Amino acid sequence: MINQVIELAERPDGQPSENNFRIKEIETPTTKDGEVLVQSKYISVDPYMRGRMRDEKSYMPPFEVNAPIQGGVVAEILESKSDNWREGDLVEGILSWQRIQTVRPELLRKVSPQVQPSSLALSTLGMTGLTAYFGLMDIGQPQKGETVVVSGAAGAVGGVVVQIAKIQGCRVVAIAGSDEKTTYLENELGADVALNYKTTTDMSEALKTACPEGVDVYFDNVGGEISDAVIPLINKFARIVLCGQIALYNETSIPHGPRVAPLLVKRSALMKGFIVTDYQNQIKEGVTALSGWYQQGLLKHQETVVEGFEKLPQAFLRLFTGEKLGKLVVQVN
Numbered sequence: 656m657i658n659q660v661i662e663l664a665e666r667p668d669g670q671p672s673e674n675n676f677r678i679k680e681i682e683t684p685t686t687k688d689g690e691v692l693v694q695s696k697y698i699s700v701d702p703y704m705r706g707r708m709r710d711e712k713s714y715m716p717p718f719e720v721n722a723p724i725q726g727g728v729v730a731e732i733l734e735s736k737s738d739n740w741r742e743g744d745l746v747e748g749i750l751s752w753q754r755i756q757t758v759r760p761e762l763l764r765k766v767s768p769q770v771q772p773s774s775l776a777l778s779t780l781g782m783t784g785l786t787a788y789f790g791l792m793d794i795g796q797p798q799k800g801e802t803v804v805v806s807g808a809a810g811a812v813g814g815v816v817v818q819i820a821k822i823q824g825c826r827v828v829a830i831a832g833s834d835e836k837t838t839y840l841e842n843e844l845g846a847d848v849a850l851n852y853k854t855t856t857d858m859s860e861a862l863k864t865a866c867p868e869g870v871d872v873y874f875d876n877v878g879g880e881i882s883d884a885v886i887p888l889i890n891k892f893a894r895i896v897l898c899g900q901i902a903l904y905n906e907t908s909i910p911h912g913p914r915v916a917p918l919l920v921k922r923s924a925l926m927k928g929f930i931v932t933d934y935q936n937q938i939k940e941g942v943t944a945l946s947g948w949y950q951q952g953l954l955k956h957q958e959t960v961v962e963g964f965e966k967l968p969q970a971f972l973r974l975f976t977g978e979k980l981g982k983l984v985v986q987v988n
């Protein structure tokens with residue numbers, strides 16, 4: 656069997672490129688007692704992985720140079736030398752960017768055959784859906800009739816946030832980077848207004864018009880100048896959910912923005928960051944809520960599927976150009 660791995664060849668300086676990755680052929684490992692041999696089916700590319708390319712302490716250790724990139728993978732068990740895990744089972748976990756690998760099953764979760772397509776376990780019913788659910792429901796605490804602004808709204812997390820906020824009865828203002836995305840957000844996901852930040856000349860004015868009663872919840876996936884335009888519009892007791900800051904991930908030094916602390920004081924507002932794994936013990940609650948909405952047709956799933964293991968680096972780079980809709984996954988064939 657052909658086996659291949661993708662490694663980090665060198666750490667990016669600024670915008671990452673394909674040169675930062677190396678694909679190579681390797682031997683397929685032998686399964687030891689207690690292990691399973693798995694074949695990757697879908698591999699997730701996620702913005703947080705950019706942080707792991709830096710040699711910097713964070714909530715996950717940095718990738719090693721000349722070692723495999725790791726991320727969310729849905730895989731099929733080819734061989735099991737562990738009780739309770741059977742050949743043919745689909746599993747999900749943080750694995751290497753590798754076609755076939757051995758793994759200790761404690762690091763895996765089973766993917767129910769009812770999860771169709773199984774890539775949903777990486778997106779709407781998996782990590783990105785749970786990020787949207789816990790960030791919005793626990794920190795954002797959206798109340799019926801409130802205004803929720805979502806940046807990065809046509810992405811994996813943002814698209815789910817928009818829909819959950821609508822389920823909660825909120826007015827939703829969505830921000831994304833193309834007309835195709837804003838049309839999708841208004842026509843398919845039910846956003847009340849969607850703004851294209853790349854073509855809107857004055858975001859502050861556009862947001863004022865879109866949020867006539869101010870902003871109660873800001874779910875921030877992006878940061879930078881988009882947040883600079885949203886935050887001055889917050890209402891008393893507003894909640895700012897800091898989910899991600901992708902606009903800054905490729906910066907070599909963090910640019911200074913407006914100081915928001917005085918406004919947070921004046922508005923008695925909350926600004927809180929989180930990592931989805933903070934909610935590790937509540938995963939069942941999140942999956943139950945998301946699956947329920949999905950089955951009722953209240954939560955739509957949107958994926959951009961790139962075919963081919965060797966396309967992983969290119970797919971990863973598309974997160975920073977925005978050339979995709981919804982969750983970006985690579986199907987390994």
Ligand SMILES: NC(=O)c1ccc[n+]([C@@H]2O[C@H](COP(=O)([O-])OP(=O)(O)OC[C@H]3O[C@@H](n4cnc5c(N)ncnc54)[C@H](OP(=O)(O)O)[C@@H]3O)[C@@H](O)[C@H]2O)c1
Pocket residue numbers: 701702703782783786807808809810811812813830831832833836876877897898899900901902903929930931932973974975976977978979981982983
């Ligand atoms: N806290 C957590 O536990 C957690 C978990 C998962 C994800 N996150 C964060 O949540 C955010 C969204 O993640 P995701 O998986 O849903 O990714 P995604 O939104 O599916 O993909 C990234 C999107 O970000 C937008 N973008 C890229 N560069 C930008 C820039 N300079 N300015 C504005 N927008 C830019 C692009 O869309 P446009 O076309 O709209 O520009 C792109 O499609 C990321 O910041 C990620 O790090 C956090």
